[in-house]
């Protein structure tokens with residue numbers, strides 16, 4: 143049975159709409175400001191120093207810290223405050239519905255359940271013990287995760303410091319210690335228009351783009367031969383969009399594609415983009431296209447935390463003490479951990495709930511998992527307070 147205060151907290155969190163404004167069914171439900179204020183009040187009441195950082199109008203990050211100004215160690219919990227939209231949901235999205243051990247609502251597992259599990263563990267007496275052991279706890283509620291990880295990028299730009307980071311996301315209580323990164327590119331090529339009855343007088347940009355795509359597939363095949371990660375597998379390429387041409391009887395003078403290249407830890411994003419540019423220069427030199435451009439839409443870094451680092455050992459211990467078997471895994475999806483790995487070498491993604499229920503019409507979380515997540519964080523923190531006093535970790 144889940145603790146009533148923990149369930150009540152999650153009920154409150156899901157009752158505060160915080161839909162990412164890009165999902166615009168209902169403007170009144172948009173933005174993270176309300177939930178940021180709720181979190182700020184709650185954390186201030188527990189003794190946290192609280193700051194709201196307005197990243198975009200009405201869309202703040204919340205940063206709260208507890209503990210010494212010169213800590214021996216800073217542990218950051220990061221959770222995103224935004225949710226995806228609510229169109230087509232099977233139940234009222236902003237009101238917890240209970241069925242058996244399940245709680246249904248938008249954000250139940252992504253990301254308010256994992257957020258609640260950590261918040262409920264951050265009690266005043268536990269925080270005081272950690273502070274006495276020289277451990278500073280930072281809780282960051284970020285905006286804009288669902289649309290470009292902009293809140294996490296802002297944390298890094300602001301110079302936030304941490305030694306260890308737990309990104310709270312629904313991982314079914316597995317410790318995710320690595321995931322791939324991504325490069326999203328828009329490639330445009332130019333040709334020369336001509337009448338379709340005289341194609342030799344023109345340069346067909348669609349045919350040229352087909353050469354570009356063959357080049358991209360040769361490149362990824364080569365990268366896949368050279369690179370393999372035991373957990374994440376191989377790098378990948380998906381060409382997800384193509385656009386070009388006007389009419390069947392016109393030689394097209396432009397064509398564009400969007401490509402999604404997934405990267406492994408250790409790959410150099412700039413080098414990958416440079417090699418693609420090099421291929422385009424070559425095709426232009428051969429007269430297959432008349433111009434080209436490559437625009438980077440998004441770069442997300444991969445991350446990989448060493449399996450035997452002190453953060454993972456401590457979290458594993460907390461999981462064992464809560465009566466569960468620790469699981470260490472890689473993930474196929476992307477998260478703020480990629481961005482936050484720039485500021486700390488020990489980063490994991492962890493939390494109750496399943497990514498399978500995230501973004502769905504019947505998003506829910508199992509309250510037994512929620513409780514287990516909270517118990518694990520409590521034991522993890524208590525172990526850290528004890529271990530730090532003994533000079534470990």
Ligand SMILES: [Zn+2]
Pocket residue numbers: 222252253287311312500
């Ligand atoms: Zn999420």
